[in-house]
Amino acid sequence: MFDVIIVGGGAAGFYAAIQIAEKAPDLKIAIFERGKTVLSKVKVSGGGRCNVTHGEFSPHELVTNYPRGKKELLGPFHKHAPGDVMSFFEQRGISLKIEEDGRIFPVSDSSQTIIDCFIAETKRLGVKILKNSAVKRIQKSENGQGWQVTTMNRHYIGKKLLLATGSNPKIWNQLAEMGHTIIPPVPSLFTFNINDERIRGIQGISVDASVEIPPKKAFSSKVQIKLKSALKEEPILESEGSVLITHWGLSGPAILKLSAWGANILHGFNYQFRINVNWTPEYTTGSMENYLWKVKETETKKTILRTRAVEIPRRLWTNLVRESGIEKDLKWSDVTKEKLQKLALQLTACSFKVEGKSTFKEEFVTAGGVDLKEINFKTFASKLLPNIYFAGEIINVDAITGGFNFQNAWTGAYIASQAIAEDLR
Numbered sequence: 149m150f151d152v153i154i155v156g157g158g159a160a161g162f163y164a165a166i167q168i169a170e171k172a173p174d175l176k177i178a179i180f181e182r183g184k185t186v187l188s189k190v191k192v193s194g195g196g197r198c199n200v201t202h203g204e205f206s207p208h209e210l211v212t213n214y215p216r217g218k219k220e221l222l223g224p225f226h227k228h229a230p231g232d233v234m235s236f237f238e239q240r241g242i243s244l245k246i247e248e249d250g251r252i253f254p255v256s257d258s259s260q261t262i263i264d265c266f267i268a269e270t271k272r273l274g275v276k277i278l279k280n281s282a283v284k285r286i287q288k289s290e291n292g293q294g295w296q297v298t299t300m301n302r303h304y305i306g307k308k309l310l311l312a313t314g315s316n317p318k319i320w321n322q323l324a325e326m327g328h329t330i331i332p333p334v335p336s337l338f339t340f341n342i343n344d345e346r347i348r349g350i351q352g353i354s355v356d357a358s359v360e361i362p363p364k365k366a367f368s369s370k371v372q373i374k375l376k377s378a379l380k381e382e383p384i385l386e387s388e389g390s391v392l393i394t395h396w397g398l399s400g401p402a403i404l405k406l407s408a409w410g411a412n413i414l415h416g417f418n419y420q421f422r423i424n425v426n427w428t429p430e431y432t433t434g435s436m437e438n439y440l441w442k443v444k445e446t447e448t449k450k451t452i453l454r455t456r457a458v459e460i461p462r463r464l465w466t467n468l469v470r471e472s473g474i475e476k477d478l479k480w481s482d483v484t485k486e487k488l489q490k491l492a493l494q495l496t497a498c499s500f501k502v503e504g505k506s507t508f509k510e511e512f513v514t515a516g517g518v519d520l521k522e523i524n525f526k527t528f529a530s531k532l533l534p535n536i537y538f539a540g541e542i543i544n545v546d547a548i549t550g551g552f553n554f555q556n557a558w559t560g561a562y563i564a565s566q567a568i569a570e571d572l573r
């Protein structure tokens with residue numbers, strides 16, 4: 149019999165075990181892990197560097213990074229935020245660094261540092277770790293005072309259960325059978341597959357741009373004039389930031405943000421949709437047209453292809469000029485209004501057809517999970533099942549890339565562990 153059984157030896161499970169054991173050292177705590185190794189996602193996280201959290205210390209700002217969980221995490225972030233996570237690691241001898249974009253990593257640039265810390269801490273605190281122990285079934289214990297978990301061939305009883313199984317469908321199915329609502333899981337944080345001449349052969353280029361996904365119906369017609377007027381319709385998704393041109397299409401923070409905020413919508417589109425990129429976000433199509441007219445008047449003798457009129461990488465400029473039907477040697481003085489309009493459109497509302505998605509290797513998550521309405525965010529306890537708690541990706545919370553997904557795991561684990569330890573002490 150254990151006081152606390154934690155199902156899932158990942159980020160949330162380990163963080164919780166350590167916090168419970170520190171607060172209530174006499175409790176018998178076990179982590180059940182289905183794999184032969186623990187913390188496997190931590191290992192590969194952040195490209196092997198583990199982006200532990202983000203240097204955003206205001207809970208109000210922090211929550212804006214969560215497409216799902218924004219409202220619910222505000223209270224919890226007042227109790228346990230990135231500053232607390234930094235203290236947790238630094239008190240355990242791990243130096244951290246905040247990079248320019250706000251992401252926080254161990255100074256070692258190695259996720260193994262974090263894993264070693266978790267393993268050493270659970271060992272020091274006497275937490276039992278059962279590997280190769282997939283929990284197959286969860287049911288009320290016979291005396292009704294706790295929960296029985298069943299692995300391949302054994303039953304165990306815990307007074308309290310913390311479920312930290314990430315995005316494992318089996319546990320979600322089991323919870324659904326027990327009465328919980330599970331929001332259907334869909335991938336989040338992915339890049340867009342685009343096969344298009346304008347970005348072919350120029351991979352590696354990164355541009356500060358604004359991107360938007362217009363309503364689908366706007367693209368049912370191939371007529372460009374219609375397209376232009378359709379752009380006035382409210383986009384269904386939009387974001388700003390770096391757009392990275394890759395071998396397969398588009399990636400970078402602005403695209404990953406769209407993939408997170410649009411996880412459900414884009415899944416509904418079966419990842420077939422259009423995206424408009426404004427490579428020069430300080431201009432609208434109209435103001436770009438005016439600007440290009442001014443360039444035409446001042447740069448009369450120069451060829452358009454060789455005069456990069458805006459601050460975008462030269463190879464991209466070349467491709468967009470070509471796409472506008474502007475010949476190699478055409479001079480500004482000779483360009484027609486129509487061609488300049490086309491160029492303005494390419495620069496400010498460059499429309500691409502997205503045909504599928506690819507995995508972003510540095511970080512990906514699943515949107516969906518236990519319905520947030522059924523969780524008490526003061527304790528991360530189930531509102532339906534007594535003595536069951538949740539932490540991490542198992543709940544319907546996910547974030548954009550940057551360390552926010554781990555922060556959700558740490559905060560949920562911390563709050564659940566305080567509630568569990570206080571109850572059992």
Ligand SMILES: Cc1cc2nc3c(=O)[nH]c(=O)nc-3n(C[C@H](O)[C@H](O)[C@H](O)COP(=O)(O)OP(=O)(O)OC[C@H]3O[C@@H](n4cnc5c(N)ncnc54)[C@H](O)[C@@H]3O)c2cc1C
Nearest residue numbers: 156158159160182193194199283314511540541551553554
């Ligand atoms: C490649 C990659 C890189 C990432 N990089 C980052 C990053 O740098 N920063 C960031 O913030 N986020 C990152 N993430 C997201 C982050 O890893 C997750 O949000 C986080 O791991 C969630 O923690 P968790 O404990 O809820 O789930 P997990 O870490 O997935 O742990 C769940 C554990 O439960 C175990 N389990 C599942 N079912 C059972 C069962 N029935 N019985 C027993 N055990 C079970 C699993 O084997 C697993 O070990 C990354 C994700 C990926 C895939």
